[in-house]
Amino acid sequence: MFKVNVSPDMNMYSLLINQGYDPTYALCEFLDNSIHAFQEHSDLDVLEIDISFFSENYHVKKNRNSITISDKGPGIQKDLLKKALQPANKPSKIGLSEFGIGMKSAAVWFANEWILTTYPKGEGKKLTADFDLEKLLAEGKSILDVSEDSDDPSKHGTTIELIGLRKKLTREKFDVICKGIGDIYQKFIERPEKKVKINASFDGETLAVKNTYKGFPTLVAPTFVKRKNKTYTSGKDKEWKVTIDTEYQGHPVKGFIHLMDKGGYKKNPGxxxxxxxxxxxxxxxxxxxxxxxYGTSNKAASMRVQGELHLDNHPVSYTKDKFTFDEVDFSSHLLENVNGLRELLNQAENYRAGGADPLESDGEEKNGSPTANDIEDRAVDPEEGPTATGTSPTENTESNNDQSSDSDTTGSEQGGNSDDGEYDHINDRAETKIQRSGKIDLALKKSKSKKLYWLYSSLCTVSLRQHPTLMYVGAWSFFEVLARKCGYTNNDFTAFYSGKIIDWGFTKEDKKTFNVHLEDISKNGNTMKHHKDSMKVDAAQLANDFEVLEPLILSALEHVI
Known part of the structure; x- marks a missing residue:
C-alpha cells in the first residue's frame, strides 16, 4: 500500500463537475493517455482498447450506469501512477497526454467514483486506486490509498471504471460517441504500424470503432468565371487543390485545402x-x-471546400476540442499566405456541376449560347417536367445522388481576380426574382406535393419588386405548407423548424441564422395576410431568404410524410 496526495484543493474537483465537456471528448482523455503511453513506453506493435457502456437497464446490477475503459498497453509504473493521480502534473514529453489534468477532470465530470487498475508490463504487480469524491470531501481527506499486490507477470494494461454516471446512457448517445471517436483517432486506426484497435460495446453488444471519414476526391475542372452575372469556363481542366506549408504564430501549419469533386453541406466536415x-x-x-x-453556411464553399491541416505545436483548450487562436485571424493568415487559396475559393462559388459555355478571348460567350442563368424558368409538371436549368432529373446525376451538393445559386465572390465586369452583380443588390434552385425543384418532384411545387414555381416567377405583398404572403404559405407536410399541426412554423434544425444535422450557428430569416418571413407574411392595411413596398429580401434557407428546405423535403 502507498499513498498519493490528490489535492491541492479537494473543492477544485467539485468545480470540474460542471466543466464544458462533450462526452466524446471527455472519453478521449482516457484514450489519449492510453495511446500516449503506447507510443512512448511500449514495444508493442498494436494497442487494443475496449470501451464498455452499461445503461441503467443492464441485467447485471453492479455494472448499471457505468463505463469501463480497458487497454492492453504497457500499464502504468508506480512512480508514473503517483504523478498521473496528482492534478496538473504534466508528463515529461508533450503529446496526446499534455496538461496533467485530463484523466482526473474527465473522470469527475462523468462520475463521483472511479477505480483505476493497472498492471505494469513485466513487473508482476497490480496497482489499484479507488477515487470517491463524495467520500473524500465528507471525510476532509486529500490522500488517496493505492493498493499494491502481486499478480501474473504476463499481465499488462490499464482499466478505468466510471461508476454511477451523472448522465444517463442511451444507445443513440453511444452511436454518436463511437462515430466521433472513430473520426478523432482516424490516423491511429488506419495506420499500418503502431496501430490502435478500438472496440466498444453497449450492454454487451460489441462493435469495432471505425473511421467514417475517408477523404474525398478532388475536383478536376476548368476555371469557372463570371461576366455580368453569367458563368463561363476558361482554360483547361486542372486539379483544384492547394498545399499548405506556412507558419502561424511561430508554429508550422501543414496540409492541403481542395475542392471536393461532389460537394455536400452535411457530408463535408470542412x-x-x-x-x-x-x-x-x-x-x-x-x-x-x-x-x-467559408462565409455563411449556405454558400457554395460550405459544400465543397475541404482540407486537412496539421498543427502539432499549436495550443489547444484544456478539453482538446478546439485551438485557442482566433479563427478570424487564422483565416486571414491563410488567405494572405497560401498561394492559390483565393482562386480556389472563387472557383467554389462559381463552379457549376452542369458545366457552362467557354469564354472566348474577347470576353463573349461562344456562339452566343444562353447559359443556365439566362434560361427562362418554365412551369413544369412535378412528375415529368425538366428542372429549372432545362435538364431532366436523370441528366442531373449529381443532384440525384446528393441533394445537398452543387448549389445552382450564384453565391458570392471571395477575393481573387480583378477582371472587368466580374463583380458587377455585387452592386445590384435588389434581386427581381427568387432564383430557382434545381436541387429544390428535384426534391419537390420527389416529394410528389403538387401544391408545394406550384407554390415554389410561382414564387420563382413573380416579380419581387412589382408584387411584394403577394410574394411575402406566398413565402409564408410555402413554409407553412412545408411544415404541415412534415407532420406539424400547430400554427407557428418557425417553432417547428427551430426544433428540427439541430436534429437535421445543422450547427447552432446555422440555427441562429435560419431562425432570423424564418421569423422575418413569418412576421411579414402573417401580418400582411391578416391586417387590412399592412403591406410591403419591396420584397427583394426574399431572394436572399430563399438562398440562405435552401439547405433547410432540402432537409425538410427529406422528411415530408
Missing amino acids: LVMFRHDRVVIGTTDNHFKPDGI
Missing part, C-alpha cells in the same frame, strides 16, 4: 484539424468551417 495525428475539430458531426474561409 477543415479537419489534426494535432499529433489526433483530430481536434473537423469531424463528420462537428464541422469546422471558419467564416473567414
Whole structure:
C-alpha cells in the first residue's frame, strides 16, 4: 500500500463537475493517455482498447450506469501512477497526454467514483486506486490509498471504471460517441504500424470503432468565371487543390485545402484539424468551417471546400476540442499566405456541376449560347417536367445522388481576380426574382406535393419588386405548407423548424441564422395576410431568404410524410 496526495484543493474537483465537456471528448482523455503511453513506453506493435457502456437497464446490477475503459498497453509504473493521480502534473514529453489534468477532470465530470487498475508490463504487480469524491470531501481527506499486490507477470494494461454516471446512457448517445471517436483517432486506426484497435460495446453488444471519414476526391475542372452575372469556363481542366506549408504564430501549419469533386453541406466536415495525428475539430458531426474561409453556411464553399491541416505545436483548450487562436485571424493568415487559396475559393462559388459555355478571348460567350442563368424558368409538371436549368432529373446525376451538393445559386465572390465586369452583380443588390434552385425543384418532384411545387414555381416567377405583398404572403404559405407536410399541426412554423434544425444535422450557428430569416418571413407574411392595411413596398429580401434557407428546405423535403 502507498499513498498519493490528490489535492491541492479537494473543492477544485467539485468545480470540474460542471466543466464544458462533450462526452466524446471527455472519453478521449482516457484514450489519449492510453495511446500516449503506447507510443512512448511500449514495444508493442498494436494497442487494443475496449470501451464498455452499461445503461441503467443492464441485467447485471453492479455494472448499471457505468463505463469501463480497458487497454492492453504497457500499464502504468508506480512512480508514473503517483504523478498521473496528482492534478496538473504534466508528463515529461508533450503529446496526446499534455496538461496533467485530463484523466482526473474527465473522470469527475462523468462520475463521483472511479477505480483505476493497472498492471505494469513485466513487473508482476497490480496497482489499484479507488477515487470517491463524495467520500473524500465528507471525510476532509486529500490522500488517496493505492493498493499494491502481486499478480501474473504476463499481465499488462490499464482499466478505468466510471461508476454511477451523472448522465444517463442511451444507445443513440453511444452511436454518436463511437462515430466521433472513430473520426478523432482516424490516423491511429488506419495506420499500418503502431496501430490502435478500438472496440466498444453497449450492454454487451460489441462493435469495432471505425473511421467514417475517408477523404474525398478532388475536383478536376476548368476555371469557372463570371461576366455580368453569367458563368463561363476558361482554360483547361486542372486539379483544384492547394498545399499548405506556412507558419502561424511561430508554429508550422501543414496540409492541403481542395475542392471536393461532389460537394455536400452535411457530408463535408470542412477543415479537419489534426494535432499529433489526433483530430481536434473537423469531424463528420462537428464541422469546422471558419467564416473567414467559408462565409455563411449556405454558400457554395460550405459544400465543397475541404482540407486537412496539421498543427502539432499549436495550443489547444484544456478539453482538446478546439485551438485557442482566433479563427478570424487564422483565416486571414491563410488567405494572405497560401498561394492559390483565393482562386480556389472563387472557383467554389462559381463552379457549376452542369458545366457552362467557354469564354472566348474577347470576353463573349461562344456562339452566343444562353447559359443556365439566362434560361427562362418554365412551369413544369412535378412528375415529368425538366428542372429549372432545362435538364431532366436523370441528366442531373449529381443532384440525384446528393441533394445537398452543387448549389445552382450564384453565391458570392471571395477575393481573387480583378477582371472587368466580374463583380458587377455585387452592386445590384435588389434581386427581381427568387432564383430557382434545381436541387429544390428535384426534391419537390420527389416529394410528389403538387401544391408545394406550384407554390415554389410561382414564387420563382413573380416579380419581387412589382408584387411584394403577394410574394411575402406566398413565402409564408410555402413554409407553412412545408411544415404541415412534415407532420406539424400547430400554427407557428418557425417553432417547428427551430426544433428540427439541430436534429437535421445543422450547427447552432446555422440555427441562429435560419431562425432570423424564418421569423422575418413569418412576421411579414402573417401580418400582411391578416391586417387590412399592412403591406410591403419591396420584397427583394426574399431572394436572399430563399438562398440562405435552401439547405433547410432540402432537409425538410427529406422528411415530408
